[in-house]
Amino acid sequence: MRLRSIAFAALGFALFVGTWHLLTLGHGVAEVAGPWLTMVGIGEVMAAGHLWKNIVASVFRVSWGFSLAAAIGIPLGILLGWSPRCMMTFNPVIQALRPISPIAWIPIAVLMFGGHGLLSADFSAIFLVFLASFFPIVTATTSAVGSVEQKFIRSARNFGVEGLPFFRRVLVPAAMPQILTGLRLALGISWVVVVAAEMVGVERGLGFQVNDSRNAIRFDHVEAAMVVIAIIGLLLDSGMSRIESAALARRGMSRR
Amino acid sequence: MTTKISVRDVQKTFVNDKGEEVHVLDGVNLSVVEGEFLAIVGPSGCGKSTLLNCLAGFETASTGAIEIDGEVVRKPSRKRVFVFQETGIFPWYSVWDNIAFGLGDLPFEEKHEIAMRYIRLVGLEGFEKAYPSELSGGMKQRVEFARALAVEPDVLYLDEPFGALDAFTRLEMRREIVRIWQETGKTCILVTHDVEEAVELADRVAVMTRRPATIHSVLDNPLDRPRDPDDRRFRELKDSIFEILGVERRV
Numbered sequence: 001m002r003l004r005s006i007a008f009a010a011l012g013f014a015l016f017v018g019t020w021h022l023l024t025l026g027h028g029v030a031e032v033a034g035p036w037l038t039m040v041g042i043g044e045v046m047a048a049g050h051l052w053k054n055i056v057a058s059v060f061r062v063s064w065g066f067s068l069a070a071a072i073g074i075p076l077g078i079l080l081g082w083s084p085r086c087m088m089t090f091n092p093v094i095q096a097l098r099p100i101s102p103i104a105w106i107p108i109a110v111l112m113f114g115g116h117g118l119l120s121a122d123f124s125a126i127f128l129v130f131l132a133s134f135f136p137i138v139t140a141t142t143s144a145v146g147s148v149e150q151k152f153i154r155s156a157r158n159f160g161v162e163g164l165p166f167f168r169r170v171l172v173p174a175a176m177p178q179i180l181t182g183l184r185l186a187l188g189i190s191w192v193v194v195v196a197a198e199m200v201g202v203e204r205g206l207g208f209q210v211n212d213s214r215n216a217i218r219f220d221h222v223e224a225a226m227v228v229i230a231i232i233g234l235l236l237d238s239g240m241s242r243i244e245s246a247a248l249a250r251r252g253m254s255r256r
Numbered sequence: 257m258t259t260k261i262s263v264r265d266v267q268k269t270f271v272n273d274k275g276e277e278v279h280v281l282d283g284v285n286l287s288v289v290e291g292e293f294l295a296i297v298g299p300s301g302c303g304k305s306t307l308l309n310c311l312a313g314f315e316t317a318s319t320g321a322i323e324i325d326g327e328v329v330r331k332p333s334r335k336r337v338f339v340f341q342e343t344g345i346f347p348w349y350s351v352w353d354n355i356a357f358g359l360g361d362l363p364f365e366e367k368h369e370i371a372m373r374y375i376r377l378v379g380l381e382g383f384e385k386a387y388p389s390e391l392s393g394g395m396k397q398r399v400e401f402a403r404a405l406a407v408e409p410d411v412l413y414l415d416e417p418f419g420a421l422d423a424f425t426r427l428e429m430r431r432e433i434v435r436i437w438q439e440t441g442k443t444c445i446l447v448t449h450d451v452e453e454a455v456e457l458a459d460r461v462a463v464m465t466r467r468p469a470t471i472h473s474v475l476d477n478p479l480d481r482p483r484d485p486d487d488r489r490f491r492e493l494k495d496s497i498f499e500i501l502g503v504e505r506r507v
Contacts, residue, residue, distance in 0.1 A: 159358030
């Protein structure tokens with residue numbers, strides 16, 4: 001079964017690369033480069049030594065932005081899901097801010113943290129990643145807590161488990177599967193957004209590499225960076241889904 | 257025989273999602289003796305679960321009074337534990353953790369001793385480290401009984417506890433609950449729509465009317481245990497309950 005799915009995935013990739021090759025026949029590095037030039041480009045970028053530095057910069061920004069969003073978003077989501085008053089007060093604001101693309105925040109971020117210099121560039125990218133993951137995390141946590149089955153809440157009250165132990169022993173574990181799904185979704189969005197955030201005013205990161213290669217009219221290197229972005233995105237997602245299934249495996253709720 | 261629970265003229269009105277008032281209970285009177293097994297039967301949606309929720313303190317009566325041991329019920333208590341329709345045990349805790357859930361801040365040794373005693377009582381030795389997802393429906397129900405009994409309550413509320421089980425396991429669990437009741441002497445109140453289950457288990461059967469519900473009558477069940485559903489008197493008692501419910505037995 002596993003072999004079968006690998007075979008089908010390989011077929012899909014072969015079709016994709018084949019189409020890519022046909023559409024870019026005869027192109028050089030100043031045009032949309034084909035798969036072979038891109039492969040060579042990956043080798044060149046790696047040999048030049050920038051790649052690793054750029055990967056570290058992007059992953060660093062995502063880690064901080066995402067972790068901060070989780071650290072603030074999960075408790076806030078629990079509060080909103082649990083207290084109807086907090087929900088009525090804060091949820092409209094959150095829902096109003098949520099549709100604003102993090103990209104639209106770039107000028108504000110640059111204004112707040114300064115555009116250039118190593119640290120300030122990191123701060124604005126981290127801030128944008130934070131925004132991108134904060135809203136999905138809050139929303140997923142709020143709905144997770146709101147949909148905890150009444151019988152669990154009643155059981156806890158029946159046994160006199162209240163206050164902090166109630167949150168720790170009943171409400172949070174009951175909401176955990178949905179919270180983890182929200183985290184996984186948010187991490188995916190973070191990775192999409194960090195690349196965009198790095199297109200302006202930074203000197204490192206995979207987004208910078210895309211932009212810098214474009215300025216050098218090296219589209220093979222642009223695409224090389226895109227392939228690396230895809231691979232790291234896949235790794236982040238599978239890492240997160242491993243954490244998810246490990247956390248849920250015991251209760252027979254794992255999804256794979 | 258002392259009165260354990262007294263329900264006097266309890267009315268319950270809900271406001272539903274559409275903002276309409278729904279009159280569920282219309283003056284329920286009932287008294288339950290200490291150590292008794294009482295079953296409440298009625299048509300589905302008649303409010304029997306609402307009555308049980310009021311007895312447990314999860315909901316409050318609109319008017320009237322519910323007293324247990326002479327005290328008005330205002331909120332849930334560990335003295336009166338609720339067993340849910342589809343088990344309310346926690347899927348993120350092992351069998352042991354579930355059963356020790358209500359034991360609060362007792363030292364570990366004491367908790368362990370109590371938990372193991374009730375694991376043995378419900379016949380789940382060897383499964384204390386298992387998670388609910390690894391257990392069958394009947395075993396989960398046993399865990400829930402053990403969790404309830406571990407806090408040594410006076411009263412057990414059973415809200416159609418066997419509803420989600422297959423027919424075979426249901427019969428087995430009925431026998432099990434009678435054994436546990438006889439061994440522990442708790443006051444048990446069972447809500448069910450299964451008339452045979454009520455007659456098999458209970459000392460008395462309270463029959464409720466349609467909504468807004470009252471208690472039509474309370475029938476004594478003098479049959480000795482273990483009870484035989486094919487016994488003539490068993491069938492007669494069942495028939496008289498069906499007659500009150502207005503159900504034609506023969507199809």
